[in-house]
Amino acid sequence: xxxxxxxxxxxxxxxxxxxxxxxxxxxxxxxxxxxxxxxxxxxxxxxxxxxxxxxxxxxxxxxxxxxxxxxxxxxxxxxxxxxxxxxxxxxxxxxxxxxxxxxxxx
Amino acid sequence: xxxxxxxxxxxxxxxxxxxxxxxxxxxxxxxxxxxxxxxxxxxxxxxxxxxxxxxxxxxxxxxxxxxxxxxxxxxxxxxxxxxxxxxxxxxxxxxxxxxxxxxxxxxxxxxxxxxxxxxxxxxxxxxxxxxxxxxxxxxxxxxxxxxxxxxxxxxxxxxxxxxxxxx
Numbered sequence: 001x002x003x004x005x006x007x008x009x010x011x012x013x014x015x016x017x018x019x020x021x022x023x024x025x026x027x028x029x030x031x032x033x034x035x036x037x038x039x040x041x042x043x044x045x046x047x048x049x050x051x052x053x054x055x056x057x058x059x060x061x062x063x064x065x066x067x068x069x070x071x072x073x074x075x076x077x078x079x080x081x082x083x084x085x086x087x088x089x090x091x092x093x094x095x096x097x098x099x100x101x102x103x104x105x106x
Numbered sequence: 107x108x109x110x111x112x113x114x115x116x117x118x119x120x121x122x123x124x125x126x127x128x129x130x131x132x133x134x135x136x137x138x139x140x141x142x143x144x145x146x147x148x149x150x151x152x153x154x155x156x157x158x159x160x161x162x163x164x165x166x167x168x169x170x171x172x173x174x175x176x177x178x179x180x181x182x183x184x185x186x187x188x189x190x191x192x193x194x195x196x197x198x199x200x201x202x203x204x205x206x207x208x209x210x211x212x213x214x215x216x217x218x219x220x221x222x223x224x225x226x227x228x229x230x231x232x233x234x235x236x237x238x239x240x241x242x243x244x245x246x247x248x249x250x251x252x253x254x255x256x257x258x259x260x261x262x263x264x265x266x267x268x269x270x271x272x273x
Contacts, residue, residue, distance in 0.1 A: 005220030012210030021201030058228020077260035
């Protein structure tokens with residue numbers, strides 16, 4: 001029997017994998033991918049809650065699924081912008097390593 | 107969904123999610139991300155969210171991944187050079203990420219509904235896309251239009267950013 005808690009725990013582990021990726025890696029492309037993983041971990045728990053809160057009509061709670069739809073849209077826009085910034089950065093600095101981009105560091 | 111299939115897809119998703127972080131080669135990371143998101147899409151479908159599952163495959167495995175691979179090929183990124191790893195910083199990062207997991211277990215264990223399985227759904231006369239679409243265009247009409255403006259702004263921003271600077 002799969003419970004709501006199983007989905008929440010899997011989503012939490014996926015989130016911490018993405019979090020570890022953002023903290024560990026220095027390649028900007030991998031950091032963007034890890035951000036996507038974190039957003040999708042949130043999506044998984046939202047969809048699990050949506051399925052858990054069955055309405056009086058016997059349908060899942062679609063509010064959460066609309067929210068997931070918005071998150072996916074924002075994530076796609078974010079990836080497009082992030083990669084455009086990455087290309088502009090690579091053009092001027094020839095690097096995607098965050099250690100080499102520290103001119104704003106205090 | 108049977109627990110067996112759930113754990114297969116969940117472990118597929120988690121293993122390939124970890125492979126994204128571990129792989130040194132960006133192309134291998136991007137391909138692992140595709141497999142991870144396919145596992146996630148099947149978990150969505152196991153939760154009867156078929157529309158979200160299909161959108162996940164279309165947007166991530168279709169659009170976002172092609173974009174990632176395109177950029178990786180375009181920039182001609184090789185596998186990261188084996189730099190000296192700052193072990194202290196890496197150990198700190200892993201410790202913080204690992205510290206999240208027991209906290210999640212603790213919260214889920216103290217959450218009363220977490221032990222319950224999912225209640226059965228009624229046989230619906232309308233399909234998933236119809237229900238979400240009706241909600242999207244009635245209750246969430248304003249956010250929907252705002253998100254349209256956001257996508258437009260993102261498009262303009264990308265064009266502006268990737269334009270070559272006039273010399």
